[in-house]
Amino acid sequence: MNQPWIKHPLVLKGTTVELLPLEEGLLEELYTAAADKELWKLVPFDCSDRDMFYKAYRFALSERDRGAQYPFVIFHKPTKRYIGSTRFFEIYPDDKKLEIGWTWIAREFWGTSVNFECKLLLLTYCFEVLKTNRVQLKTKDTNFRSRKAIEKIGGVFEGILRKDRIQGDGTTRNAAYYSILDDEWPAAKERIEQQIIAVATKSKSQG
Numbered sequence: 001m002n003q004p005w006i007k008h009p010l011v012l013k014g015t016t017v018e019l020l021p022l023e024e025g026l027l028e029e030l031y032t033a034a035a036d037k038e039l040w041k042l043v044p045f046d047c048s049d050r051d052m053f054y055k056a057y058r059f060a061l062s063e064r065d066r067g068a069q070y071p072f073v074i075f076h077k078p079t080k081r082y083i084g085s086t087r088f089f090e091i092y093p094d095d096k097k098l099e100i101g102w103t104w105i106a107r108e109f110w111g112t113s114v115n116f117e118c119k120l121l122l123l124t125y126c127f128e129v130l131k132t133n134r135v136q137l138k139t140k141d142t143n144f145r146s147r148k149a150i151e152k153i154g155g156v157f158e159g160i161l162r163k164d165r166i167q168g169d170g171t172t173r174n175a176a177y178y179s180i181l182d183d184e185w186p187a188a189k190e191r192i193e194q195q196i197i198a199v200a201t202k203s204k205s206q207g
Contacts, residue, residue, distance in 0.1 A: 154188030
């Protein structure tokens, strides 16, 4: 692998989730979670379509081979299921920066601690192992649920890039760009940890 910055295989272990390297043998089980069309309404490609899913995720594997991306599957420890995916991409070791994206999680886990845990694992690795200066995140400008999630983990809004992507249906989308910098990480980390505690407390009170 021509990417010494991120060592393969990379496993990031949390309390309820583990981020495991994407592998060909996991694709079918991952597609079971991805087949929900609702997950893809506000992203450029509809990976609820089997052919699109396999094309996109086999491409991710080829990009990992050349060091341009590092895709993960999200393994939910309590249910022993693969419930989503996320990845590092736009990887620039010389500039000590990368992007976190292509994140999706099965709908039954929306509103739980899963997304917060995933971001805590990814960002901790970025800032405390890779020693990045900058981690970038972006989403469709009208994807307000995603934008709110990014803001909850301390992402700082940087602006809108107009017609940033051509989507699978040929239309263009604007992208809202966010980032977290190394000197902002301690506060962001505390913020994410507090969110995880708040979700756990709410879950216990409802249980």
